[in-house]
Amino acid sequence: MRAGSRLAISPYVTHRMPEVWPGPERFRPGRWDPQESLHRPAAPSAFLPFGGGRHRCVGAPFATAELKTILAELLRSVDLRLLTDVAPASIIVMRPRRGLPVAVRRRT
Numbered sequence: 001m002r003a004g005s006r007l008a009i010s011p012y013v014t015h016r017m018p019e020v021w022p023g024p025e026r027f028r029p030g031r032w033d034p035q036e037s038l039h040r041p042a043a044p045s046a047f048l049p050f051g052g053g054r055h056r057c058v059g060a061p062f063a064t065a066e067l068k069t070i071l072a073e074l075l076r077s078v079d080l081r082l083l084t085d086v087a088p089a090s091i092i093v094m095r096p097r098r099g100l101p102v103a104v105r106r107r108t
C-alpha cells in the first residue's frame with residue numbers, strides 16, 4: 001500500500017473472518033471463556049466494537065462494565081429467548097434490521 005492511500009477497516013468483516021474468529025457466525029459466548037479450548041485473547045486489531053487507534057472509544061470500559069452488570073442482574077430474574085433470526089442493518093452503526101424480539105419468562 002502506498003503512503004497517502006485511504007484504508008477502510010470494517011469491524012463487521014473482521015468479526016466474521018474464520019481465521020480470526022473460528023465459527024464466526026455461531027453464537028457461542030463460551031469463546032470468551034479462558035477455560036474453553038477455542039478461546040484466544042482478542043488482539044486489539046481483531047475485536048473492534050469500540051474502534052481502534054487514537055480515537056478508540058473512551059467509554060469502552062464503562063460501557064462494557066455497564067452491559068455486564070445489566071445482563072447479570074436481568075438474567076438472575078428472567079430467561080430470554082430470541083424469537084427470530086437476527087439480520088444486520090448498517091448505516092453508521094450496526095443494529096438488528098427487524099429489532100430484537102425476545103420472549104421474557106420469569107425465573108422461578
Ligand code: HEM
Pocket residue numbers: 049050051052053054055056057058059060062063
Ligand atoms: C456499547 C457502547 C458503545 C459503543 C459500541 C461505542 C463505540 C464507539 C466507536 C466505534 C467509536 C469510534 C472509535 C474510532 O473512531 O475508532 C467511539 C468513540 C467514542 N466514544 Fe464510544 N461507544 C460506546 C459507549 C460510549 C460511552 C458510554 C461513552 C462515554 C461515557 C463513549 C464515548 C466516546 C467518545 C468520547 C468517543 C470519541 C473518541 C475520540 O474520537 O477520540 N462511548 N465509540
